[in-house]
Amino acid sequence: MTAMLDRELEGMTAISLEQAVAAPYCGLLLADAGARVIKVERPDGDFARLYDHGADGESVWFAWLNRGKESIAVDLNNPDDAALLHRLIDKADIFLHNLAPGALERRGFGGEALRQTNAGLITCQISGYGDHGTAAQMKAYDTLVQAESGICSVTGTPEQPSRAGVSICDIATGLTAFSAILRALIQRGRTGSGLDLSVSLFDVMADWMNMQMLVYRYLGHAPARTGLTHPVIAPYGPYETSDGQIMIAIQSNHEWQNFCKTVLERPELGADPRFVDNTARVENRPVMDEAINAVFSKRGRDELMAILREHKIACARISSVEDLSNHEFLRQTQIHFGNAELMAADLPVLTAGPRRSHVPKLNEHGTAIRREFAEG
Amino acid sequence: MTAMLDRELEGMTAISLEQAVAAPYCGLLLADAGARVIKVERPDGDFARLYDHGADGESVWFAWLNRGKESIAVDLNNPDDAALLHRLIDKADIFLHNLAPGALERRGFGGEALRQTNAGLITCQISGYGDHGTAAQMKAYDTLVQAESGICSVTGTPEQPSRAGVSICDIATGLTAFSAILRALIQRGRTGSGLDLSVSLFDVMADWMNMQMLVYRYLGHAPARTGLTHPVIAPYGPYETSDGQIMIAIQSNHEWQNFCKTVLERPELGADPRFVDNTARVENRPVMDEAINAVFSKRGRDELMAILREHKIACARISSVEDLSNHEFLRQTQIHFGNAELMAADLPVLTAGPRRSHVPKLNEHGTAIRREFAEG
Structure with a gap:
């Protein structure tokens, strides 16, 4: 019998101040690998909870990205809540967030400061374009980063550039951040020290555009947009x-x-x-x-x-979404969100045992977590 | 001074029987993280070497994907070469490949067989659709998997579906395989045992299509193709x-x-x-x-x-490829391939020290590796 991946991050705790897609996807992967992931939300919740109402009134997008996590609502403007977050992070292995660059440093949650009392802490920031100067000021919705990084200019027909129809900047960056955190855990295993990680959507997409950019730079032309047809191979x-x-x-x-x-x-x-x-x-x-x-x-x-x-x-x-939904190769997993039971495509990396399927309501674990991490 | 990722896989060896994009991208990430990556090529080389001739007669695509590796040409039909590959894998931590499903098992290079003599070996297969039945027979070029998984049906204009202009299936799967290997290294650190990993392009894309599929399943309609314009938000x-x-x-x-x-x-x-x-x-x-x-x-x-x-x-x-090439936010890295010096977008995860920039010619390290891993 061949061994499989089997919740190898069990015993690890990740605090994730996450919203929308990129950091939540990273958090999902940490949870699937066995980490305890505590999703820290604003008092009114991750706004992705309102993207749609397909799961018994709650969002199916949110369900996909947040199964297997615990949720606590925290008001960072309230000093008691800020102190609670400090206590949470002090006991954690990983602190992940995708707030606007600088927002957490200003409140004393920068990586350096946090490692004063938790030397092994791995911090990971996901940003749109980086955390300095003009880059830090730019809002980074997925489609905007697709446009800014040139993805749209190579996608679509000769007449009409298009976005890639899935949120590739967000998802790819969440996955990249996950790989960076795993690397940091391996390094910490050798050194005992935590470290700061920073991943931007733009940097991820710029790397993914290397083929197009190198062809432009060294062959003198950018690849043409040709819809579904290959420009230089037929049929x-x-x-x-x-x-x-x-x-x-x-x-x-x-x-x-x-x-x-x-x-x-x-x-x-x-x-x-x-x-x-x-x-x-x-x-x-x-x-x-x-x-x-x-x-x-x-x-x-x-x-x-x-x-x-x-x-x-x-x-x-050329599968429609309906074709994919009925595809003979589709591996599926159950997701439970309130009274709703959804079937979604499973994660691509096979892991032993049942998957974590429960999606937390806002602050579902707040009381229990506040008790567990009470002062003193 | 904050610690950074710093070649944390140093001391690890990966043998990569890789071609085209998906597995080579995974190998690139392993090399960047400090592993020794030995790229095993057919006697006539990874066919990606012939994709273009922009790097002093060699391929810029190949350069991007293969910097930092060693290359050895091996003829698996030659028993001496097959035995050499066995000796290489016997000393390795990781064995990665993206040959057609079953091709290696038939030659005695299945994960179970290899772990008889190297119990800690992590094997990772990248396939198009999985390794059984019909799925194993289907060729899996990037654009074909984009089509089969529904990506094309949500990309483009109302009239014209399109492929995403970058090879998202290949690159995303290489990155996913990298994360799976890192997870396996962490698990091996606890258990001492290696394991089998298997990642398919289709499974990766099906997960990335979850938003679209869940909206179709639970809100009753697939998202429309709308080029660059958001269908339900304005402006x-x-x-x-x-x-x-x-x-x-x-x-x-x-x-x-x-x-x-x-x-x-x-x-x-x-x-x-x-x-x-x-x-x-x-x-x-x-x-x-x-x-x-x-x-x-x-x-x-x-x-x-x-x-x-x-x-x-x-x-x-809406950046053109030229705009990206000149972008103020672009972080770049040097690549050396023969006499060519290329500048490419750097990898998105910051790592300490200089990056490995050398791209191997076919079999450049063959003689040295054959000497190092000589019989007996």
Whole structure:
């Protein structure tokens, strides 16, 4: 029997002053790995609680990001509550937050100050663009950072830049912060000392844009926006079947010949000089697409996918959200939020045992935590 | 002086049978954290070496993903080379790969078999859709997984679905695998035992699609594709300045009134019943946009951004790749590949000391590694 990941952060406590998506996603991953995650909310709660009302009146977004945590409402303008937060952090391993840069330092919750009484504390700040100067002043909603970092300029059609339809800046940054905290835990295991971590959405996206930026810098042009179609490989894009679109991707002449023979059942096209290599196929894309569509449009999507798989032609459905929701490969997990029971896509890293499924109401654990961390 | 992350994986060795993007990105992160990463390539090399020729004839993509590693070419069909790979893995902490599912098990490199002689070994497989049945047969290029997982269906304009312009499936999965390996190292620190990890591109993207899927499941509709414009908040989208587009995002009536007074210098619009709340502003978006464009079109992009920041209105440039390349917030790092010296966006997690910048030629360390790991 092979060992699995099994709540390896059990015994660790993370205090997370988190809101919206980026830090909550990091907190979710810490909780899933076994840490006790205490979500510290403003008296009126993480505003993500109001994003929608799909979970028995509560937000499904919030449910996804906050299962497995405890919640306490804290008013940082109240000195008793500020002192409570200090006591919480004094006993913690990790202090995570995504408030505006500087907001916590001004209140005495900077990493240096906190490590005076808790030398092993790992602090992690998530910001939009960093914590200095102009960068610190800029609001950093996901779509804005997608725009500022150039993601939108390479996404969409030639006419229309678009945002990536998922909050990639927020989620990627939450995951990056999680990896940084794990690194810090490993380092602390060697040194005994805590440390300061700082991750910005912009820095994460700039790294993810390296391919595009390096092509621009060293090949002299930024990659074009081409919707779903590959700009310089053909056929590589969407085709119509009788009941929806699918994508195919053919990257060699051998694959093309095989495709013509076995899928199109027109072996002569494999030798046709108009399609003899990728350059020719890109040049003659319209007539090539016509030949493909003539065959594809007569068959159903799933039938065609099975044929393509059998002949090792790379393909995919262009799934709608409904298709994803019903997908045979989808691994699911239960989430409980009040009376609502939701089914969501599970986290991608397999972990032993049942997952933590409970989503806290605002301040659900406030009384118990205040008792546990009472003064003196 | 605050401590920083400082090559905390020093002393660890990772053997990475990696190609293309997902596993190489994970290997890059391991190398940056201080591990010795030995990239095992086919005799003709990771095909990503041929993606482009922007780095003195070598690929800039490859340079970005492979700095800081050693390279050895190995022919797994040659029994001597297969035995060498066994000796390498026997001394390693981590064995990472993204070959087709099952390919390594068939050759005796499954995790269970390898842990017979190296009980602490952490193995990590990256696949497209998992390693069983139909899923294992499907080729998993980044754009295909974006399509299959529904990302494309929520990205783009109402008329035209699009891929996210960066390889988010590959990069996100490499980062997820990195976090899983760090978790396994922490667990091994407690138990002494290695374990098997398996991460698929599809599972990572399904989790990232949770917001969209939960909205579909529990609110009865999938979010619409709306290019750059927010479907249900206004103003939230792109506007023309005299020298390029910018995005603004206004999420409350108070912000709207402040915006009208200080930026548009038309305080009466703040009280205008056509724009009095978000519902009204969404309904009257064309005339609202006209009023905004009338002011924005007369000013330069950077000037307007400064005004918006000053008045705490959320805003961003819609950066081109060139804008990103010249961005004042961009943190950069040097990469050396043969005679080429490249500047790339640095990794987002700050680490002490100089970064590893050297990109290996194919088999650059082959002779030295074969000597170091010679039989007997």
